[in-house]
Amino acid sequence: MEVLSVASEVYPLIKTGGLADVTGALPAALAKNGVTMRTLVPGYPAVMGKLGPMREVHAFADLFGVTGRLLAGRVDGLDLIVLDAPALYDRPGNPYVGPEGWDWPDNWKRFAALSWVASELGLGLVEGYRPQIIHAHDWQAGLTAAYVKYGPSSTLKTVMTVHNMAFQGTYGGDIFGQLRLPPHAYSIEGVEYFGGIGYLKAGVECADVVTTVSPTYSAEIRTPAFGMGLDGLLNNRSQTVFGILNGIDMEAWNPATDASLRSTYTGNSLLSRQTNKAAVQEAFGLEATDSPLFSVVSRLTWQKGIDLIVANIDMMVAEGVQLAVLGSGETELENAVRAAAARHPGRVGLITGYNEQLSHLVQGGADVMMVPSRFEPCGLTQLYALRYGCIPLVSRVGGLNDTVIDANVAALQAEVATGVQFAPPTAEALADAVRRTLALYADDKSWKKMQRRGMKSDVSWESSAARYAQLYASLIGLKTDDDSND
C-alpha cells in the first residue's frame, strides 16, 4: 500500500510537540505492515538545513501566487517530499508564529498550499508516484480531504487524524475565493464553519475516515465539553471515527542506550537512575538530596493543567518534594512557575525553551512525571515516563486514561498499577493525588515494582501501526488477516 502522510511537523526535522513524534515514528512502524509511507512536509529552514542530496521532482510556477518546488529523498530514515516555497516557509522561529508571538497572517495560505500540493500528488503530479491514500494530520493538513473530495479522483482515499481538537485553523469566509475550491465547497458538507472556513472541520467533514489518537478521546470528542464545536459532526459520522492509541519510537526512547542520560539503565539496574537524578538536580539548580523529585516536561498551557500544579507548589515543597519544570508557553504560567522557583530556591527549578536532550534526562532521573491535563488526546510524555521508570501522575482524561493504570487498592493487590490517576482535573484532586503518590514513594519495594511494571508495559507502535494498516486496507478494499474494527 502506498500512503502519503502530510503534516506540518515531522521528527527529527521539525518539532513543536507530539505531532512530530507521531508522524516521525509511524512510517517505520507501518513498513513492517506492508505500508510504504512518504511524508510531505513544508520546507521550513530547520527542514531545509537537514536535507542531504534531494531530487527536484516538480516545480510550481504559481503556488497560490508564489513559486515553489518539490524535493524528494531519504532523510533520517524517512521518505520525504519537501515543499520548498521560500515565500511561504522560509521564516525564522516557530512554524506558526512570528517573532512577536502572533500567528503569521498568511497561515491560511501556507497550509492551504501544503494541502493542495498533497492532493495534487494524490492525482499523480509526479511521474511514477501515485499514493492510494493520503493521511492528513491536524488542521494544517485539514484542507487535503476537501481538495480530494471536490477533485477529479473517485479512487483516492483520505484519512484525517486529529491530534488536538483545540487547534482548528479557522478563518474568515473572505479567503474562500483564493482556496482553489469550487463554489459549492463553501457549504456545510464542505469547508464552511460557523460562517467562515474551518480547516480541521473540512478534514473531519470530507475525509473517508477520521481517527484520533486514543479510544477515550475519540469518545470524549463526541461530547460538547471536548468536541470544541465539532462534536455534532463527529456524532453524525461516528461509524467512521476511530481511536488508535499513539505509540513511541522505542529506539529513540530507550533508557538502556539513551546518549542523553548520564547513566543508562534497565529495570534491573534502577539504582543507576540516581546518577541521572543528580544530573537533573544540577541542571535545574536543585539541592542534591534524596527528596522525591517530581517533574514536568510540557507546553505550559491551560490544556496541560499547569495552573493546577502552580496552585499546589507550596504544599508540595512543604511535603518535601522537589520539582523540575521544563517547558514554555503562556507567559502568565511561565511567570507563576518562575515566581515559585524564586520562593523555593533549591526546591523548585524552571528551564524554559525547548530542549529535547534535557527532556530525556528528566525522564531518566525524576521520580514522578506530572501530566495533569484538562484534556489530552493521547499524550506522549506519560508513555516516555513509563518506558523510563518515571512514575506518571496523570489526570483521568483521553489517552492518559488509556495508558496509565492507577495505583488503587485493587490494582496494587493485583500488582498491575503503573502510575497514579486523578479526577476531576482540579487543584484539590491533584493535591490528593500528590499525597497518594508520596505515600506510594515511601514504600521503596513496591515503588520499584511499579517502576518495573511501567517499563514493561507495551508503549510501542506495534499494535497501533497494525490498526492503521488495517484501516488503510479496508479503505482501498483490501482484505487483511484481521478485519475487525472496534
Ligand SMILES: Nc1ncnc2c1ncn2[C@@H]1O[C@H](COP(=O)(O)OP(=O)(O)O[C@H]2O[C@H](CO)[C@@H](O)[C@H](O)[C@H]2O)[C@@H](O)[C@H]1O
Ligand atoms: N520544553 C520542552 N523541551 C523538550 N521537549 C518538550 C518540551 N515540551 C514538550 N516536549 C515534548 O513534546 C512532546 C509533547 O507531546 P504530547 O503528546 O505530550 O503533547 P502535545 O500537546 O504536543 O501533542 C498533541 O499531539 C500528540 C500526538 O498525537 C498527542 O499525544 C497529544 O495528546 C496532543 O495534545 C513530547 O515529546 C515532549 O517530550
